[in-house]
Amino acid sequence: MLEVRDLHAYYGKSHILQGVDLDVKPGEIVSLLGRNGVGRSTTIKAIMGEVEPQGSIRFKDQEIAGMKSHAIARLGLGYVPENRDIFPTLTVRQNLLLGQKGTRNAARWSMEDMFKLFPNLRERADTPGGVLSGGEQQMLTMCRTLMGDPDLVMVDEPTEGLAPQLVEKVAELLNEIAGRGLSILLVEQKLTIALKISARVYVMGHGEIVFEGTPDDLKNNESVRQEWLEV
Amino acid sequence: MEVFLFSMFNGVLYGMLLFMLASGLTLIFSLMGVLNFAHASFFMLGAYFAYQISKYVGFWPALVFAPLLVGVVGAAVERYGLRPVHRFGHVAELLFTFGLAFVMEEVIQMIWGKVPVPYDVPAALNFAAFTWRGLDYSAYRLFMLVVSVGIFVALFLFIAKTRVGLMIQAALSHPQMVQSLGHDVPTIFMWTFGFGCALAGIAGVIGGNVLGTEPAMAITLGPIVFVVIVIGGLGSLWGALIAALFIGIMDNMAISYDIALFPIFAMFGVEREAEGIMRDLVDLTTGGIAPVLPYLLLVLMLIFRPRGLFGTRDV
Numbered sequence: 001m002l003e004v005r006d007l008h009a010y011y012g013k014s015h016i017l018q019g020v021d022l023d024v025k026p027g028e029i030v031s032l033l034g035r036n037g038v039g040r041s042t043t044i045k046a047i048m049g050e051v052e053p054q055g056s057i058r059f060k061d062q063e064i065a066g067m068k069s070h071a072i073a074r075l076g077l078g079y080v081p082e083n084r085d086i087f088p089t090l091t092v093r094q095n096l097l098l099g100q101k102g103t104r105n106a107a108r109w110s111m112e113d114m115f116k117l118f119p120n121l122r123e124r125a126d127t128p129g130g131v132l133s134g135g136e137q138q139m140l141t142m143c144r145t146l147m148g149d150p151d152l153v154m155v156d157e158p159t160e161g162l163a164p165q166l167v168e169k170v171a172e173l174l175n176e177i178a179g180r181g182l183s184i185l186l187v188e189q190k191l192t193i194a195l196k197i198s199a200r201v202y203v204m205g206h207g208e209i210v211f212e213g214t215p216d217d218l219k220n221n222e223s224v225r226q227e228w229l230e231v
Numbered sequence: 232m233e234v235f236l237f238s239m240f241n242g243v244l245y246g247m248l249l250f251m252l253a254s255g256l257t258l259i260f261s262l263m264g265v266l267n268f269a270h271a272s273f274f275m276l277g278a279y280f281a282y283q284i285s286k287y288v289g290f291w292p293a294l295v296f297a298p299l300l301v302g303v304v305g306a307a308v309e310r311y312g313l314r315p316v317h318r319f320g321h322v323a324e325l326l327f328t329f330g331l332a333f334v335m336e337e338v339i340q341m342i343w344g345k346v347p348v349p350y351d352v353p354a355a356l357n358f359a360a361f362t363w364r365g366l367d368y369s370a371y372r373l374f375m376l377v378v379s380v381g382i383f384v385a386l387f388l389f390i391a392k393t394r395v396g397l398m399i400q401a402a403l404s405h406p407q408m409v410q411s412l413g414h415d416v417p418t419i420f421m422w423t424f425g426f427g428c429a430l431a432g433i434a435g436v437i438g439g440n441v442l443g444t445e446p447a448m449a450i451t452l453g454p455i456v457f458v459v460i461v462i463g464g465l466g467s468l469w470g471a472l473i474a475a476l477f478i479g480i481m482d483n484m485a486i487s488y489d490i491a492l493f494p495i496f497a498m499f500g501v502e503r504e505a506e507g508i509m510r511d512l513v514d515l516t517t518g519g520i521a522p523v524l525p526y527l528l529l530v531l532m533l534i535f536r537p538r539g540l541f542g543t544r545d546v
């Protein structure tokens with residue numbers, strides 16, 4: 001589904017990504033773990049075309065490195081950024097509407113599905129997104145991206161700053177998404193939900209992948225956890 | 232009383248015309264960060280296109296096609312002029328639009344000459360709609376008012392209700408997010424620019440035959456439009472509306488009433504009999520200073536409230 005090979009990216013002169021390789025297969029949940037500032041968000045932004053990528057990024061057997069982000073999104077790649085980026089002056093409903101790409105094809109998700117999953121959002125359908133709580137905003141961002149009917153969603157630190165029950169809710173939603181046949185690339189710092197729901201995990205350190213395996217492999221690999229994950 | 236009503240009416244009309252220019256200018260600014268110095272040139276282009284089209288097929292087709300053409304020219308300017316300049320920063324963009332204003336003026340002079348062209352009010356509307364206490368009010372002015380209010384309502388509905396309007400609102404603060412949801416933001420920018428130019432074009436079509444269609448019309452009106460958006464607050468449509476109406480009404484009132492400013496000078500102990508330079512000063516009336524009033528307001532606004540009435544950021 002997604003194959004990234006030898007991906008490099010720069011911010012000005014600083015060489016942030018130094019040859020990242022990673023794969024996501026159809027229907028798979030894959031996590032990209034690592035400490036603050038190692039380049040996880042940059043990896044996703046480079047895949048999405050928001051940061052200029054060098055190297056090869058293939059999505060559904062098509063080279064997407066160098067394409068504009070709206071075109072990449074239209075191929076079926078969804079992106080939920082870490083800072084949430086809801087449209088604060090637009091209502092919840094309008095935020096969700098803008099998630100749709102305006103194509104005629106029937107989408108996997110309707111607004112009704114979103115409201116069923118998150119009754120909170122239905123109650124606040126006509127309130128501006130800017131006044132929602134952090135948790136509600138996180139749900140809204142994910143739902144907004146789903147409205148565009150992606151085949152693969154990249155979610156950047158969805159549990160950051162959320163209360164424990166909400167973290168569980170996020171995990172449920174991710175499982176529900178995967179249950180409908182989508183692939184997920186989840187970026188996390190904590191292992192809590194990542195180990196529970198992922199089929200495979202990557203650990204990133206200083207712009208490169210330093211570990212790849214199943215959640216169990218990672219649990220058993222004390223040295224990788226100590227060197228690259230735990231603080 | 233009738234003087235008040237008529238100058239109110241004319242003031243609102245002039246204000247709505249200013250708003251048609253200011254709304255596009257402020258929309259483009261808030262979306263793309265570009266202060267388009269050539270904006271009033273699109274107003275002028277609208278008037279000339281309308282003159283040319285109405286010469287062949289009459290005023291009504293011109294009312295529709297001239298703004299459309301102006302919009303297309305505007306979109307092309309964004310796509311092939313502004314966009315390549317964009318990566319050199321806002322100063323480069325500003326200089327580009329500054330140069331564009333002069334280029335457009337020169338080109339218009341080359342095609343239509345330096346003297347005003349005979350673009351007239353359409354015969355069908357060239358009569359007095361009503362006469363009240365000896366003052367005539369022309370049907371064409373009523374028509375201008377109807378068109379401008381109609382455009383204003385349509386603009387607000389478009390921004391608030393349509394999908395594209397929502398995209399524009401969202402792109403104001405989060406262009407990248409809108410783009411990664413699969414919407415082609417550069418193209419939205421291009422057509423918003425064209426749309427803003429078309430609004431100025433409509434003002435040119437309905438205003439050119441009253442104000443006069445000549446190569447200096449852009450330079451005459453342009454600065455006042457900037458005053459409007461600064462006073463209203465850069466990026467605010469409501470601010471642009473209020474400021475445009477305010478300036479329109481102020482201008483007409485100052486001229487119609489033409490109040491002598493002498494009492495103000497008298498407060499500072501200046502004598503009416505003063506000779507020389509002071510003499511011209513004390514004889515000033517509001518009508519005489521009407522042309523500088525907007526700029527006076529601009530200066531005061533920048534000193535005391537740099538973000539304007541409804542703006543969210545300082546100029």
Ligand SMILES: Nc1ncnc2c1ncn2[C@@H]1O[C@H](COP(=O)(O)OP(=O)(O)OP(=O)(O)O)[C@@H](O)[C@H]1O
Pocket residue numbers: 011016034035036037038039040041042043082
């Ligand atoms: N816009 C930017 N300009 C310059 N440097 C940046 C920019 N964004 C990120 N960086 C730097 O690039 C490196 C990688 O950032 P990135 O956002 O990918 O980290 P991350 O792994 O997502 O961690 P976190 O989200 O916890 O900060 C960091 O050292 C960061 O300081």
Ligand SMILES: [Mg+2]
Pocket residue numbers: 040041042082156
């Ligand atoms: Mg990050």
